[in-house]
Amino acid sequence: MITPILHHYDLSPFCEKIRLAMGLKDLDWISVKVEAVPPRPALDALTGGYRRLPVLQLGADIFCDSALVFDALERLKPTPTLYPQGEGLAKGLSMWWDRATWIPAIGVLVGHIGEHLPQAFLDDRREHYLGFDISKPAMAPLLPAHVQQMATMASWLDSMLGQGHDFLTGGQPSAADLTCHHSLWLLRANAGAEVIDAQLGLSPRVIAWMGRVAALGHGRMTQMTPDQAVAAARDTRPDPALLPEGDDPSGLKRGTEVTVTPDDTARVPVRGRLVAANSQQLTVSVSGEAGDLHVHFPRAGFQTLPVAADSRDAA
Ligand SMILES: N[C@@H](CCC(=O)N[C@@H](CS)C(=O)NCC(=O)O)C(=O)O
Incomplete structure (x- = not known):
């Protein structure tokens, strides 16, 4: 191979x-x-x-x-397989999460560590991704809105896990788990897990699922x-x-x-x-x-x- x-x-x-x-x-x-x-x-x-x-x-x-x-x-x-329930469910969930959480996740991240992010990074992402400089004081009133969005969508993950399986679409991890893990991973890794868990109201079920996904590791x-x-x-x-x-x-x-x-x-x-x-x-x-x-x-x-x-x- x-x-x-x-x-x-x-x-x-x-x-x-x-x-x-x-x-x-x-x-x-x-x-x-x-x-x-x-x-x-x-x-x-x-x-x-x-x-x-x-x-x-x-x-x-x-x-x-x-x-x-x-x-x-x-x-x-x-x-x-990355698609234990077929491709449609995993790909559809992944596309939703990628697109819906990207900006709110960056918003929450900048709220926590914005002053440590290099200006070149912020300038580049303003031009190619966000359309605005999220670190500017004028954007500060938006920060609660980013928290609100992330909290809402994380609670939908909790609802999926509430169906009684270890992963979002069943008993095996799928591409959807690896994707929906990513914005929460970014926030917890950079702002601290306890801070993010409390701010977004992550449920014990979601926190335990994050641990199961992280335990997959990165291969060699x-x-x-x-x-x-x-x-x-x-x-x-x-x-x-x-x-x-x-x-x-x-x-x-x-x-x-x-x-x-x-x-x-x-x-x-x-x-x-x-x-x-x-x-x-x-x-x-x-x-x-x-x-x-x-x-x-x-x-x-x-x-x-x-x-x-x-x-x-x-x-
Ligand atoms: N839909 C793409 C999105 C990837 C994406 O947005 N990557 C960003 C942030 S992690 C990136 O590479 N930024 C660096 C750049 O554009 O130079 C994917 O799923 O791969």
Whole structure:
């Protein structure tokens, strides 16, 4: 089995869910630590410019977005599965949690440790994620609203756990557990578990579940530098067996020059030639310093447009 390479940084909740997936699947993996704020030239060479983390590398195949990284790990090592109740429930819950809790979690975090966060980090996240500088005094009245949102959504986790199982969707951990754990993990790790548990009113059931998810661990990792990861991609070729089967539901033809852009945050387009697509996954070819690569994206949460039709490109 090829050893997966994970590009990630410590503070990132989206990366933490993938580190936990390595633990759930008991995998050996290679860790490439990246800066929390760009520039990251080696990562850009691998992704064609997609800037968010996590990114998983299997040789010259690059998987963007934690949802697709889950799928790539599932294909690499099917058991234990990330989808014990099927993909729909785990993916739907994950997308809800990622999108609904991201801003309130950052809000609560900044309320606790904002003065310790570097200005470069706050400036970058204002521009690419939040649209406002959450550390500015003018935003202070919003902080209670962020606590309110997090508390509400955490109480829904309690309700799921109240069905009598150890995990959100049943007796086995799923991708949904690893995802819904992440914002609470971020807050508890940085502001202190007792402080966050009290502020958000986390129930004993949710706290015990957090412990069960954390106990999955992170698998076994060794380190590699970003430049070594680029060299590893250059030394090999993309694996055709990793391409999605079927057709693009919107009728995009293979060979079309397209842009692929996140529809929520950090909307930096990746430009490449469409190699394959179906309703779940899309692959573009990108060539450059790291050789000829296949860069893979999930369909949910990304917009793919022919270059000629992408008005952002012409602007
Ligand atoms: N939908 C994406 C979201 C990832 C995301 O927002 N990552 C952020 C925060 S952890 C990030 O990489 N920020 C760094 C950057 O944009 O440079 C996923 O699930 O992977």
